[in-house]
Amino acid sequence: MFKGIVFDSDGVLVNSMPFHAKAWVEVFAEYGIEVTEEDIYEIEGSNHVGVINIFFGRAGRTPEPGIYDEILEKKRTHFLENNRAEVFEGMYECLLSLKGNFKLAVASGADRTIVTSLMDKFYPGIFDVIISGEDVKNGKPDPEPYEKAIAKLGLSKDECLVVENAPLGVESAKNAGVFCVGVPTYLDEIKLQQADLVVKNHAELIDCLTGLRDYFA
Structure with missing residues (x-):
């Protein structure tokens, strides 16, 4: 679970x-x-x-x-x-609804200044743990980013789900032994074929995550 x-x-x-x-x-x-x-x-x-x-x-x-x-x-x-980045439509509301039932973390390859500025702007108060590229010795595809995030959440790998959009990120999650959902944002979905589940887009990702939330409702 x-x-x-x-x-x-x-x-x-x-x-x-x-x-x-x-x-x-x-x-x-x-x-x-x-x-x-x-x-x-x-x-x-x-x-x-x-x-x-x-x-x-x-x-x-x-x-x-x-x-x-x-x-x-x-x-x-x-x-x-x-930077003119924007949040993906519906993701904030989705994560806000998940927060009561799940511990939530970010594991990014970007440096801490950038990661925290984006999370503070778009997802304030949502995440229990944020791991940046500067917080690990070995970046993705090494398992360290996800292993460190899961350890800081106080959970086991079997209790966690990873959401990724990049091949090296999917590889990192699988190297860590964690179930991985891939969403093909910038590359063709075939590039994410190592993921356990690949959704078509963010709308389908939100449906997937909402299903997890509803399971605990």
Whole structure:
């Protein structure tokens, strides 16, 4: 029986990935590395260390130790200055209705400043736990983000459900041994085929989550 639900943030709770993607593209260009927005969607969920390692590696380069914080700060600044993210329709009301019956958490690959600013704006008072990309040593697809969120909720993996929209996030949830629902926000649903259940869109996701709520009503 599920007692907790852990959500990815970008692409699940907030339609913010286009602004993350643009920020990464602009910042990597400053370092002479060509990256497309589609490239970013493909590795969505990884924390900043993972993202930097991936694209520097593809360019045949090795990041210097001090460059991680430098790039993170530039990316964060770009995102916050250009962010026009919006909440997905119906998600706040859905989570508000779930809160009485479930412990709720966020496990995101984004940095804490961005995650908390988005959650404070769109989902104030909803979440019991928020895990950012800076709170873990190993980002998605490593299981650490979801394992840490579940541990902080005080639950077992069998008592939790994960909601994800990205391949690396789904892989992270499954590596943690957690049931995963996938919602294809920016990529084709076939990219989420490792999930235990894939819904067609956010409307169907809300129906799924409302069904869980009604079970406890």
